[in-house]
Amino acid sequence: xxxxxxxxxxxxxxxxxxxxxxxGLNIIIGKNGVGKSNLLTYIFQNVSYHxxxxxxxxxxxxxxxxxxxxCFNDTDENLNELTIYFKREKVVTNxxxxxxxxxxxxxxxxxxxxxxxxxxxxxxxxxxxxxxNESTAEFLTEFDVLRKFQTQYVSFEIPQDPxxxxxxxxxxxxxxxxxxxxxxxxxxxxxxxxxxxxxxxFFSRIAKNEAASKIEDLDAEQIKIFFLHSxxxxxxxxxxxxxxxxxxxxxDIRLNPNINTYYAENKILVENLIIEFRVNNAWIPxxxxxxxxxRLFYLITQCLSVTDGMLLIEEPELGIHPHQLYSLMQFxxxxxxxxxxxxxxxxxxxxxxxSPDELHRINIAKLTPKGTQFHKLSDAQIETAQKYxxxxxxxxxxxxxxxLEDE
Amino acid sequence: MNKVIGLxxxxxxxTLSIRYLLEKKIATKVSYELLIKNIRGHQLDHNRTKETxxxxxxxKKPDIIIFIRDADGICTQKDKIEDCxxxxxxxxxxxxxxxxxxxxxxxxxxxxxADIDVFNRIYKTSIKxxxxxxxxxxxxxxxxxxxxxxxxxxxESDCPELFKQMNIDKIISNCSYFKHFYQNVExxxxxx
Numbered sequence: 355x356x357x358x359x360x361x362x363x364x365x366x367x368x369x370x371x372x373x374x375x376x377x378g379l380n381i382i383i384g385k386n387g388v389g390k391s392n393l394l395t396y397i398f399q400n401v402s403y404h405x406x407x408x409x410x411x412x413x414x415x416x417x418x419x420x421x422x423x424x425c426f427n428d429t430d431e432n433l434n435e436l437t438i439y440f441k442r443e444k445v446v447t448n449x450x451x452x453x454x455x456x457x458x459x460x461x462x463x464x465x466x467x468x469x470x471x472x473x474x475x476x477x478x479x480x481x482x483x484x485x486x487n488e489s490t491a492e493f494l495t496e497f498d499v500l501r502k503f504q505t506q507y508v509s510f511e512i513p514q515d516p517x518x519x520x521x522x523x524x525x526x527x528x529x530x531x532x533x534x535x536x537x538x539x540x541x542x543x544x545x546x547x548x549x550x551x552x553x554x555x556f557f558s559r560i561a562k563n564e565a566a567s568k569i570e571d572l573d574a575e576q577i578k579i580f581f582l583h584s585x586x587x588x589x590x591x592x593x594x595x596x597x598x599x600x601x602x603x604x605x606d607i608r609l610n611p612n613i614n615t616y617y618a619e620n621k622i623l624v625e626n627l628i629i630e631f632r633v634n635n636a637w638i639p640x641x642x643x644x645x646x647x648x649r650l651f652y653l654i655t656q657c658l659s660v661t662d663g664m665l666l667i668e669e670p671e672l673g674i675h676p677h678q679l680y681s682l683m684q685f686x687x688x689x690x691x692x693x694x695x696x697x698x699x700x701x702x703x704x705x706x707x708x709s710p711d712e713l714h715r716i717n718i719a720k721l722t723p724k725g726t727q728f729h730k731l732s733d734a735q736i737e738t739a740q741k742y743x744x745x746x747x748x749x750x751x752x753x754x755x756x757x758l759e760d761e
Numbered sequence: 762m763n764k765v766i767g768l769x770x771x772x773x774x775x776t777l778s779i780r781y782l783l784e785k786k787i788a789t790k791v792s793y794e795l796l797i798k799n800i801r802g803h804q805l806d807h808n809r810t811k812e813t814x815x816x817x818x819x820x821k822k823p824d825i826i827i828f829i830r831d832a833d834g835i836c837t838q839k840d841k842i843e844d845c846x847x848x849x850x851x852x853x854x855x856x857x858x859x860x861x862x863x864x865x866x867x868x869x870x871x872x873x874x875a876d877i878d879v880f881n882r883i884y885k886t887s888i889k890x891x892x893x894x895x896x897x898x899x900x901x902x903x904x905x906x907x908x909x910x911x912x913x914x915x916x917e918s919d920c921p922e923l924f925k926q927m928n929i930d931k932i933i934s935n936c937s938y939f940k941h942f943y944q945n946v947e948x949x950x951x952x953x
Contacts, residue, residue, distance in 0.1 A: 738820060745812040755797045755813055756820075 355426035355503050355662055356694035357401055358435065363419040366392040369725035376715055377425070379690035381705060382698040382728070384719030384759060389726030390698040391509070393719070394666045396420075397696070398507040401664070403500040406440055406457065418442045426499065428463075435462045436499065459496050472496065504663030510672065512652040518545050518629060519640040522610070525624040527577075531557060544655040547590045555584040574615040577622055585609040597658065601685045602650040602678070604643075606632035646673035650682065657689050664694040671701035683707040702750030710740045713749075718759055735761060763792045764953055766946075767823030767858070769814065771802035774917055775829050775869050778924035782872075785929045786943075787950065794821050802831065806848065811855060818858055825949045826860035828852070831868040836895035842866075859952070861945040866938055869920060870900040875935040876927040883923065884908050884915060894936050 356377040362368045367389040382390050399405060400420055421439040428434055439458035444451060455476040461468040474493045519542065526534045533553060559580050560572070572580075585591060591607065598604040607629055614625040630637045633647065643651070649672060657665050670686065671679050680703060686695055687707055697704060698719075708715060713736045717728050731739065735758065742752040752758050766787070770776035773795075780793045796817045797810065804810050818826075828849055834841035842864065849862040865871055871894040873880050881888055886907050897903065904915040933940045 738816065741816050742813070745816060746809045751809065751813060754799050755810075756817060757798070 355424055355499075357397065357664055357696075358423040358425045360393075360397060360401065360422040361420060362393065362396050364417075365396050367721060367726045368392055368396070371725065371727050373717060373728040374730060375694065375696060375717070377694055378715070379687060379707075379712075380694070380696045380715050380717060381708065382696065382717045382719055383700070383705065383753070384698075385721075386700075388719045388721040390719045391668055392726065393728070394507065394509075394668055394696065394698060397664075398505055398666055400440075402503065402505055403497065406438070406455075406497070407494075417444055424500065424503065432463050433465075434499075435465075436496075437461070438497075457493065459493070461496070502662055504660045505666070506656045506660050506664075507666045507668075508649075508653050508656050508670075509668045512648055513542070516542060516640060518549065518627075522626045522628040525622075525627065527622045527624070529620055531560075533557075542652065542655050544590065544594060544659045547659070548585075548588060548594075551588050551590055552581075552584055555588060556580055559584055572622075574617065574622070577615040577624060578613045581613055581615075581624060581627070582609055582611060594655065594658065597654055597685070598651065601654060601681050603633050603647050604631045604651060608632070608637070610639075644673075646675070646678075649673055650678070653682070654685065657686070657693075657695070660693050662693065664696065665689075667695065667697045669699055669701070670697055671699060671704060676703060679703050702748070702754060705750050705753060706748050708749060710743050713739050720759070732761070763790050764824040764950060765822060766791055766793050766950075767796040767818070767821060767826040768793060768829070769796050769800075769805070769826060770829035771800070771805065771831060773799070774920045775831075777921040778869060779827065779829055779863060781921055781925045782927060782929050782932070783943075783946070787946070791950070794823060796821060796823065796826065805830065811852060814852075815855065818856060823858055824953045825946070826856070826858050827946065828860060828862045829865070829869070830862065831865045834867065835898055836866050859949045861942065861949055863942045864938065866895040867897060867900055870904055871895070871897055872932055872936060872939060873904065873920075873923060873927070874900060875939065876931040879923060879926045879928075880904070880915075883926070884913050885911060891935075895938065 357375050359372060359374045361370070361372045363370050367387075371389075371393075373393060382393070384390050400418065401422055401424075419441045421437065423435055423437040425433060425435050437460045439456075441456045443454050445454055446452070455474075457474040457476065459472045459474070460470065472492070524536045585608070595606055599606065610626060610628045610630050613627055614623075616623055628639065630639055631643060631647075631651075632638075633643065640648070653667060653670060657667075667686070670682060674682060679701065683704055684707075686697065689695060699705065705716070713731050716731055718731070719726060719728050721727075738756070739749055739752050739758070742756075743749050746752075766783075768776040768780060770779070776795055784793070797813055800810065830845050830848075832838070832841050832845055836842070845864050846862070849860075849864075853860055874888075874890075874892055874894045874897055877888050877890045880886065884907070888903075888907055894900070901917065908915045929943075933943055
């Protein structure tokens with residue numbers, strides 16, 4: 355499934371603009387301050403099932419109007435296109451601030467309209483949820499396909515609180531195998547996977563242990579070994595490790611071996627669970643990784659966490675050595691075979707990942723009197739770009755030494 | 762129809778400075794077009810820059826091209842001057858556009874000495890005029906040295922604004938190589 359187009363209204367520098375995308379890799383270029391990040395932020399906030407159905411966070415609960423199309427193949431390999439128009443407006447009823455929503459859906463299969471516009475008016479409610487009736491039931495059915503459309507966003511900054519990565523976690527396991535931890539849901543999507551599979555793996559190991567069918571039969575050292583072995587055998591951990599060792603300075607990850615386990619008040623306490631990273635043959639905690647390595651880890655893990663949907667990346671080149679960036683772009687390119695990736699960049703290395711027949715994947719952002727606008731390369735620009743690639747060698751040469759963005 | 766003057770130089774300051782200077786005399790019915798952006802001096806020798814130039818000539822269709830280079834030597838350092846002339850000759854052969862070389866003796870800043878009053882006024886210096894600019898070694902360094910202890914210090918990026926205020930006639934009369942270059946530009950334009 356991929357985002358084919360979006361029309362954005364009144365968001366920061368964007369007054370009214372349309373952007374078109376392809377499946378797979380898309381690259382947005384444009385000078386500083388023209389609105390590239392605004393578009394990515396807007397897509398992240400609005401292109402999802404929950405953005406329309408759920409109550410928005412208070413800071414985003416303002417008037418919104420947009421239209422976007424997503425494409426996906428159905429089980430018979432037909433190309434479906436779903437176009438969603440959404441408008442949310444503030445209204446004041448009985449001195450209460452509420453919102454009305456107007457949603458319009460249209461659908462085509464293999465470029466043939468399946469039905470005309472279907473309109474759904476959702477009146478203001480203080481609950482701000484879809485009240486279930488015949489109309490909304492139909493809406494939810496049509497819209498259901500978007501539920502599995504995942505969106506992840508790698509912005510300039512990695513999350514301030516990376517959870518499990520930066521601070522140790524404490525588990526409490528009681529004799530009924532109830533497990534509690536003080537870990538907050540991590541911002542790094544893949545860590546949630548690690549966390550959940552670690553629990554499952556841990557308990558299945560205990561269940562298989564014939565010598566200790568009850569948790570109280572295990573000694574503290576055994577618990578510790580179970581945790582360490584459980585982590586080491588996680589598929590998600592091993593998959594991640596393979597990618598990290600190929601595309602980042604991190605060659606391995608592990609649970610800190612100095613886990614503390616002890617009994618207290620009929621509970622087993624497991625403390626000091628923290629992930630460590632192997633860089634240059636030394637095991638170091640998250641806080642000791644360089645900023646560039648942290649961002650690489652963040653970018654790679656966010657990318658891997660999207661299985662069907664879209665990854666938005668703001669300037670993958672930030673803090674990354676050119677050689678590492680070449681290799682990262684190869685990873686992004688490979689991943690783009692399985693998901694849509696929209697990248698904004700100022701880096702020639704990123705642009706040079708494209709081949710002469712992929713120039714339609716470039717979007718140029720410009721600030722005009724009508725606000726930010728986006729456009730694909732014209733036929734003449736594509737012709738010039740291909741000449742540059744043939745005679746000079748690099749597409750980026752056209753960008754750096756000519757007027758690709760100014761035409 | 763406007764004639765297009767294409768500019769190729771060692772850096773954006775050089776091309777913009779010469780453009781501002783020429784516009785004082787050559788402004789009607791011409792437009793100036795920077796043919797290659799963001800280039801540094803050493804890149805001008807590369808084959809890929811030559812290929813870039815061919816593509817941009819096809820696209821922007823200049824009537825004449827002005828190449829601006831620094832000799833990095835004074836007028837007695839014939840080998841350096843000859844190297845640049847040879848580079849221009851080779852490049853000329855590959856282009857079907859009439860072109861001319863402005864070979865700055867030592868570097869662009871030498872021209873500032875040809876109308877030093879402007880610099881003295883702006884930077885509050887009292888640099889002596891009436892010098893043969895083709896004998897000034899490292900003119901940029903001299904300007905930096907002269908303003909090092911002054912409130913306003915000279916930077917390379919000041920050049921375009923300085924050239925905007927300089928008098929082209931003074932430069933033509935005080936600088937032999939610029940006079941020769943200017944005559945060539947006029948000749949090429951009138952032949953178009």
